[in-house]
Amino acid sequence: MRPGNRPISYADLVIDRFQNWPLTEARVQHPPGRALALHGLQVLHLHRDDLAEVFLTGPVIGRLDTALSASGRVDVFADTGWVQVHLDTEGDLFLLQSLVSLAIQANDPASHPVRPAVTDCPASRCHTAAPKAPAWAVTRARRTRSPGSSAGGRTNRRRPEPSSAVGMS
Template identity: 70%
Template sequence: MSPGHRTISYADLVIDRFRDWPLTECRADCPPGRALALRGLQIVHLHREGLAEVLLTQEVISRLGTALTASGRVDLPTVTGWVQVRLDTDGDLFLLQSLVSLAIQANDPGTGPLRRTITTCPLYVTERDSGPSRRRHRRVVRRRANTPA
């Protein structure tokens, strides 16, 4: 499937592919983007076109990391339990489907309470650490404005 012939985004294809799975579409905890959650735990993030992040857990990554990186389609950016999958072809969507199946098995909270993702996804960490935060800057400005002259 070449990008010039595609009329639907990969994020939409991913959401559609998992429509009948035990996953719920939601807004990513680390914006921007969409996510798929398993009983409240986000296990898939779709922050930008052509890239999906899957929460596999460190245990699964330590077992399969060599094979995942050898595929040339998966990156293991940090020690967070998340992997990044490039989405360019139908084969990549099938790879993503397999990884999401593993993520469900590795992260299934059973019938326990809803929970939030405990580890920050790699894209969010990279963007957060790439420069000064606007929120931090605004706080500094407010403090200076409230400081007596």
């Protein structure tokens, strides 16, 4: 437990686990979240406490696609070179550690002088601004119910944008 009785998140455990690796903590390219970089190249993103993104590169994903998909813990985005790892257990942290090790090997400038082109991570698709509802739609929704009324316990409030719903620094 952390000070104030707040449990440690998987994202915090990930950062702690990679303290002695050749990675530096960085500001994630598509906030919110944290990133770990290898010589300036972001190879790990933590946008949420229970999800990590690893930049493996297309060739590595091509070799491991079947095994990664079969694990049930990894979502593969072969067109981007990124994978998402769901963090729910200690085993998921070990899987992530193995994948980050592969990412370091695949992106190490000492062994690969020409770095692969980095594409946006999968979460960046969720962090783009969603189109806002037209004013008439919001007005109509307000008129259909009296102030303070709700249907099935729900209110007429709009959901927050995905980027503001996550409370990571």
